[in-house]
Every structure is written in structure tokens, then in C-alpha cells.
Amino acid sequence: MSLAVVYSRALAGMAAPLVEVEAHLANGLPAFNIVGLPDTEVKESRDRVRAAIIQSGFEFPAKKITVNLAPADLPKESGRFDLPIAVGILAASGQIQHQHLAQYELAGELALSGQIRPIRGAVAMAWEGAQAQRAFILPPENALQAALLHTATVYGADTLAAVAAHFNGIHSLERTHADAAAFRQPETAPLPDLADVKGQHTARLALELAAAGGHSLLMLGPPGTGKSMLAQRLPGILPPLSEAEMISVWALRSLLPPHQQRFSCQRPFRSPHHSASAVALVGGGSDPRPGEISLAHHGVLFLDELPEFERKVLEVLREPLESGEIHISRAARQASYPAQFQLVAAMNPCPCGYLGHPAKPCRCTPEAIARYRSKISGPLLDRIDLTIEVPALSAGELTAAEPGEASAVVLQRVIAARARQLARQGKINAELNSADLDNIAAIAPEAKAALAQMLEKLSLSARSYHRILRVARTLADLAEDVEVSRQHVLRAIGFRRAL
Structure with missing residues (x-):
């Protein structure tokens, strides 16, 4: 047989479109050409494939070899096509039986020795390819990742020779089984505990509110008052990831280079430096990659020294904060990534x-303060649910204050509040839309009337109206109240007035 077809998958954002690797052998001067819009990494696979085939004990055909990666208009990148190209050439030259090739999808980078190295995007590939009713042959590390999807049939192979032996019926590959608990990497250190925070009762309540309802939070205060310390303790009072959330997070992590992948059961906590660019924050590049907001999916994105970020960088957060996803468009490629971050x-x-500050005088003019705060636009502030002041503690307060509640205690209240939300509406309060607030959230008429008065008095927007109601609903859930009262609404308004 001079023609063989092997199936694999490319990466386009979180999508993994099917690629047919067609290998054709013809008479003529020996040559090896790869067509079908390959990038440099794919073109270089010719030398890796040739050496791997020879080192694995097979004969490299002295013929005119043409490998087509179809569809031709889909860009192909990375070394993931090394393995399907090598298997296609061996099948076309009769060294591998081709009867069962159509039942498998293959991906892996080949070493010159014939070893198979890990690739990016194995979880995303298995996520999309599981519906095709084909099994996957992947490097052992990637096979463990892909096997997290219980609907996928995955085999791990460490060498090209092992793959050939599987198709030739000499020695079958063993199916890979994995579960989230066994696969996750051990945590290097426990999460910081909220008991370390002394005083700051309002800030602690705001942090508990943010965790219980999934609300966004802005903390305003002098240096050294504990703003960063509080933010770093938020993941410790967030409920554990569900299995579906964990697989979604790991699918995004699998898109990173192998040395940057870390598969943990803890919620993501991303804290980019204020010099980060807009592309670093939302993702992008000529080959669009996920940014910080997607790597914080189902977790926390912490922006310290918020006004030090460039204004145009902060403005790109507005749409993802509302929609929970980011669409990246370039001239040649488009990609979409989830971005449900807090x-x-x-x-x-x-x-x-x-x-x-009670002890240190401010040296700034009113114009300098206004210019500093104007770096954060009104539309972005309008999308932040909670805005609080974190005041400086005096020496007496700091030394006399007893340790606060431990994260484990607060976590139990947060889990109970979220359980009420999921039982009532099937999602957390931060995701409620206007119809949900009217029909499900049980807002008392006098609470709505009080909010309407404050809207006029404070010139708040319609978006602020709904965000205040969501926070009030979370306050009621933490207090185990069925109905949102006027008191809850007035307290929620107080959490938006620091700026």
C-alpha cells in the first residue's frame, strides 16, 4: 500500500480540530515533503521522523514521500504530528498493518532515538476528540492527562517501536486509567490562613462575601495594611474545585508548554506584575495562547497596585468580567478561551x-489624587461588586488584636452559603442575571424601594443596581435568610462607596 491515512488533531485555542495525516510513497528520486500549511516546527519533523524510524529498527523508504496535513487551510504547529507522520510512512511502506489505523488518533513528538516526548494540549485534544469514538495513542505523561476524561479511551506509548508493535499485533498497548486524585501533583505548601490577619473586620467580611458569592473585590488603603495578605488568603476560603471545573482548568493548563504545566486541585491564583501587557493579561500572539485571565479560570486574578497598570491594559478586562470568556481575533487565526475568574x-x-493615615501625613495635591484615581475608568469600577477601605491599624490595635477566625471555619460558612445558592438557582450569585434577580432571588419589595431611592441619590447605573442586589443576596445567604431585606441592601450599598 503506497498511501496511508492517520488521524491526529491540531490546536486552535481550546478547540482541537481533526487533522488527517496522509502519507504517500511514489517512485522517483528520494525526497521528503510535508504540505498542508505546516509551520517551522512541523517542517523540521522530517529529520526527527527519519532518525526515529531508523533507530527503531525500521527501514526508511528510499522513495518520494509526500505527507499532506488536511485540511490544508488549517495552520499546523508544534511537534505533535511527528508520531502520526512516522506511523503513516511505516503503514504506506507496508511495515505497519493499516487495518486498524482508522480507529485511533495519534499525537506525540519524536526524539531521534524513537522515544515519544510529551506535547501541549492533550486534555483539550481528548475533550474534543472523545465524541469521535476513536481511541488515543499519546506519550505516557499526556495519556494520564487525557484519561481523566472517562469517556475517552487512551493508550500510553513511550516509543515508536511500541506503537508499531501494537498495530502489528505483536504486543498490545495497555489502556491508561487515571482519576483526578491520583493524577494531581502534590501541593508544595498549605494555603495561607486567614487567622494570620489581625483586626480588619470589614475587610475580612468583604473577603468572605467575595468567596461566598463569587464577587469581584477592590481594596483601598495605605501601604502595609494587609491588602495583599488578604488577597492571598482568598483561595483558602473558596470551595474545592468540582471534577468538571478541575478538568476545565487542567485543559487550559495543558495548553502551556510541558515545563509550565502544573496540575493541582487548588483553585488557580494568578498575580501578574503591573508591567504586564494587554496580550499577557487576556492572551494573544500570532498563534493565540491563553492569558492570565484564562489561567485564572475558576480561580482568582489578583492585580496589586491597580493604578500602576496601563489604562488600556485594564480596559481589556471589561468584556471578560461580564461574559466569562475571551475571544481573540488575529488576521490569520481566531481563538476563544473561558475566563470565569474572580x-x-x-x-x-x-x-x-x-x-x-492616622500617623503619616499625605503630601499629594487634590489634582494629583484625582489624576491617580482616574487611571481606573468608571466602566471598570462599575463592574466591581465590592469596594472597601483597609485602614491602617495603630500600634496598640496591632499588638492587642487577637488572631482572627481560621480559614477552615470561614470556609464552612462559605460552602454552606454556596450550597443554598446552588439549590435555589443552580449557580452562584455573581452569575445571576436580571431575570433571575426578579424571579428567584427573593428580594423584598421594601428592599427594592430602598435601593431605588439610593440609586437616585448616588447616581448609580443600572449595572450597579443589579450588582448591589447580587451582593445583598449573598449577605442574606450568609445570614441564612430566605428573603433579602432592606438591611441587606443598605449594607451591600456600603460595600461600593469607598471610591
Whole structure:
């Protein structure tokens, strides 16, 4: 047989479109050509494939070899096509039986020795390919990842020779089985505990509110008051990832280079430096990759020193905060990534940082303070549910204050509040739309009337109206109240007035 077809998959964002690897052998001067819009990494596979075939004990055909990666208009990147190209050439030259090739999808980078190296995007590939009713042959590390999807049939192979032996019926590959608990990497350190935070009762309540309802949070206060310390303790009071959330997070992690992949059961916590670009934050590039907001999917994105970020960088957060996903469009490629992240930000009240400090005087002019705060636009502030002040503690308060509640205690209240939300509406309060707030959230008429009065008085937007109601609903859930009262609404308004 001079023609063989092997199935594999490319990567286009979170999608993994099917690629048919067609290998054709013809008479003529020996040559090896790869067509079908391959990038440089794929073109270089010619040398890797040739050496791997020879080192695995097979004969490299001295013929005119043409490998077509179809569809031709889909860009192909990385070394993931090494293994299907090598298997296609061996099948076309009669060294591998081709009867069962159509039942499998293959991906893996070949070493010159014939070893198979791990690739990016194995979980995303298995996620999309499981519906095709084909099994996957992957490097052992990637096979463990892909086997997390119970609907996928996955085999791990460490060498090209082992793959050939499987198709030739000499020695079958063993199916890979994995579960989330066995696969996850051990945690290097326990999460920081909320008991370390002394005083700051309002800030602790706001953090508990943010965890219980999935709300975004902005903390305003002088340097050294504990804003970053509080933010770092938010993951410790968030409920554990469900299995579906965990697989979604790991599918995104699998898109990173292998040395950057870390598969943990803890919720993601991403804290980019304020020098980060818009592309680093939302993703992008000529070959669009996920950014910080997608790597914080189902977790926390912490932006410290918020006004130090460039304004155009902060503005790109507005759409993902509302929609929970990001669409990246380039001239040649488009990609979509999930971005259901919880935004937590911290900032100083003025350029010098000491506005309102009880002991250190502020040296900033009103114009400098206004210019500093104007770096954060009104539309972005309008999308933040909770805005609180974190005041400086005096020496007496700091030394006399007893340790606060431990994260484990707060976590139990958060889990109970979220359980009420899921039982009532099937999602957390931060995801409620206007219809849900009217029909499900049980807002008392006097609470709505009080909010309507405050809207006029404070010139709040319609978006602020709905966000205040969501926070009030979370306050009621933490208090185990069925109905949202006027008191809950007024308290929720107080959490938006720091700026």
C-alpha cells in the first residue's frame, strides 16, 4: 500500500480540530515533503521522523514521500504530528498493518532515538476528540492527562517501536486509567490562613462575601495594611474545585508548554506584575495562547497596585468580567478561551499612599489624587461588586488584636452559603442575571424601594443596581435568610462607596 491515512488533531485555542495525516510513497528520486500549511516546527519533523524510524529498527523508504496535513487551510504547529507522520510512512511502506489505523488518533513528538516526548494540549485534544469514538495513542505523561476524561479511551506509548508493535499485533498497548486524585501533583505548601490577619473586620467580611458569592473585590488603603495578605488568603476560603471545573482548568493548563504545566486541585491564583501587557493579561500572539485571565479560570486574578497598570491594559478586562470568556481575533487565526475568574485588586488611596493615615501625613495635591484615581475608568469600577477601605491599624490595635477566625471555619460558612445558592438557582450569585434577580432571588419589595431611592441619590447605573442586589443576596445567604431585606441592601450599598 503506497498511501496511508492517520488521524491526529491540531490546536486552535481550546478547540482541537481533526487533522488527517496522509502519507504517500511514489517512485522517483528520494525526497521528503510535508504540505498542508505546516509551520517551522512541523517542517523540521522530517529529520526527527527519519532518525526515529531508523533507530527503531525500521527501514526508511528510499522513495518520494509526500505527507499532506488536511485540511490544508488549517495552520499546523508544534511537534505533535511527528508520531502520526512516522506511523503513516511505516503503514504506506507496508511495515505497519493499516487495518486498524482508522480507529485511533495519534499525537506525540519524536526524539531521534524513537522515544515519544510529551506535547501541549492533550486534555483539550481528548475533550474534543472523545465524541469521535476513536481511541488515543499519546506519550505516557499526556495519556494520564487525557484519561481523566472517562469517556475517552487512551493508550500510553513511550516509543515508536511500541506503537508499531501494537498495530502489528505483536504486543498490545495497555489502556491508561487515571482519576483526578491520583493524577494531581502534590501541593508544595498549605494555603495561607486567614487567622494570620489581625483586626480588619470589614475587610475580612468583604473577603468572605467575595468567596461566598463569587464577587469581584477592590481594596483601598495605605501601604502595609494587609491588602495583599488578604488577597492571598482568598483561595483558602473558596470551595474545592468540582471534577468538571478541575478538568476545565487542567485543559487550559495543558495548553502551556510541558515545563509550565502544573496540575493541582487548588483553585488557580494568578498575580501578574503591573508591567504586564494587554496580550499577557487576556492572551494573544500570532498563534493565540491563553492569558492570565484564562489561567485564572475558576480561580482568582489578583492585580496589586491597580493604578500602576496601563489604562488600556485594564480596559481589556471589561468584556471578560461580564461574559466569562475571551475571544481573540488575529488576521490569520481566531481563538476563544473561558475566563470565569474572580477579580481581586488592591490600590493605595493616593500617589504617596498615605491619604487618611492616622500617623503619616499625605503630601499629594487634590489634582494629583484625582489624576491617580482616574487611571481606573468608571466602566471598570462599575463592574466591581465590592469596594472597601483597609485602614491602617495603630500600634496598640496591632499588638492587642487577637488572631482572627481560621480559614477552615470561614470556609464552612462559605460552602454552606454556596450550597443554598446552588439549590435555589443552580449557580452562584455573581452569575445571576436580571431575570433571575426578579424571579428567584427573593428580594423584598421594601428592599427594592430602598435601593431605588439610593440609586437616585448616588447616581448609580443600572449595572450597579443589579450588582448591589447580587451582593445583598449573598449577605442574606450568609445570614441564612430566605428573603433579602432592606438591611441587606443598605449594607451591600456600603460595600461600593469607598471610591
